[in-house]
Amino acid sequence: MAQQAYSQVVRTPIGDMANALQDLLSRRVTAYIAGVKDTKTVGRWASGEVTEIRALGVERRLRTAYAISQLLLEVDSARTVKAWFVSMNPYLGDETPAEAIREGREKEAMAAARAFVANG
Numbered sequence: 001m002a003q004q005a006y007s008q009v010v011r012t013p014i015g016d017m018a019n020a021l022q023d024l025l026s027r028r029v030t031a032y033i034a035g036v037k038d039t040k041t042v043g044r045w046a047s048g049e050v051t052e053i054r055a056l057g058v059e060r061r062l063r064t065a066y067a068i069s070q071l072l073l074e075v076d077s078a079r080t081v082k083a084w085f086v087s088m089n090p091y092l093g094d095e096t097p098a099e100a101i102r103e104g105r106e107k108e109a110m111a112a113a114r115a116f117v118a119n120g
Contacts, residue, residue, distance in 0.1 A: 009067040014053055017066040018033065018035060018045035025082055025098075026071055033085075033098050034062045064106040068097070068113045075117050091115050 021030040022042050031039045035058055044050040045062075065085075072081040072106040091100040091112035092105070102107040 006067075007045070009063060009070065012063075012064070012066065014051060014059070015048045017062055018042050021065055021069060022046055024073075024078055025065075029082075029086065029098060030065070031064075033065045033101050034058050035102055060106065061101050061104075064101050064109065065098075067112060070102075071113055071117060084113075085114055099120070108114050 008039070019029065020068045021033075027042045030042045031037070034042070036042070041050070045053070051063070069081055069085075072084060076084075086096050088111050089097055089100075092100045092108055097109045097112060100106075101104045101113070
């Protein structure tokens with residue numbers, strides 16, 4: 001990821017990321033990726049009711065999904081990006097990127113996103 005895009009992701013508030021991801025992927029998929037059981041949690045992040053995530057892994061997964069979504073949206077439509085997150089991916093051993101991120105394989109998911117962008 002380019003330095004400017006990285007800086008944007010680091011500076012983006014939790015609420016903005018959650019809002020963007022629930023709009024793009026759905027609240028259910030966003031909760032799944034982040035590893036939270038209740039979809040209402042995503043809604044609380046998105047509304048600004050909750051502004052901090054205490055679990056480091058949850059925030060890391062959310063930020064990774066957001067970073068990947070922003071990278072992919074630079075080159076493709078929202079519909080394609082959503083499909084990318086929930087479709088089997090050959091770069092991830094035919095798991096979905098959503099599963100890989102949820103399982104803590106953020107680097108692999110980012111590499112798969114970069115490969116997707118590079119292969120147009």
